Amino acid sequence: MAYAAKDLSVLAYANGFTLWHYTTPDPASQVDDAGYFNGASDMLRAGDMLLANTGTGGTPAAGVFVVAANMGGVVNLANLTAFDAANSD
Numbered sequence: 001m002a003y004a005a006k007d008l009s010v011l012a013y014a015n016g017f018t019l020w021h022y023t024t025p026d027p028a029s030q031v032d033d034a035g036y037f038n039g040a041s042d043m044l045r046a047g048d049m050l051l052a053n054t055g056t057g058g059t060p061a062a063g064v065f066v067v068a069a070n071m072g073g074v075v076n077l078a079n080l081t082a083f084d085a086a087n088s089d
Contacts, residue, residue: 001024001025001026001030002026002036003024003036003037003038003039003040004024005039005040007022007023007024008020008021008022008040008050009021009022011051016045017045017047017048017049018043018044018045018048018049019048019049019050019051020044020048020049020050020051021050021051021052021053022050022051022052022053022065023052023053023054023056024052024053024054024055024056025055025056025057025058026054026055027054027055027058027059027061028052028054028055028061028063028065028079028080028082031052031054031065031077031080032065032076032077032078032079032080034074034075034076035074035075035076036075036077037067037075037077038073038074038075040075041070041073041074041075044067044070044075045067045070046067046068046069046070047066047067048066048067049064049065049066049067050064050065050066050067050077051063051064052064052065052080054080061080061082062082062083063080063081063082063083064080064081064083065077065078065079065080065081066078066081
């Protein structure tokens with residue numbers, strides 16, 4: 001699949017930083033590929049964070065991506081830092 005603008009939303013904005021939410025059936029390993037978010041390059045800035053729900057169509061994962069770079073309209077995210085789903089109780 002590919003980036004879908006309808007699935008990206010702003011959660012908070014302050015001091016030039018934006019916290020986003022993104023949900024997609026795509027796996028995290030695809031979402032963090034350079035160029036996946038090029039359609040949002042006019043909005044995403046290096047240092048922004050995306051809370052994400054990925055793999056919603058199969059193997060779900062949740063966590064946070066950081067926008068590592070946005071140069072020349074090419075957006076690159078750092079790998080997903082997953083939220084631990086395991087419960088130790």
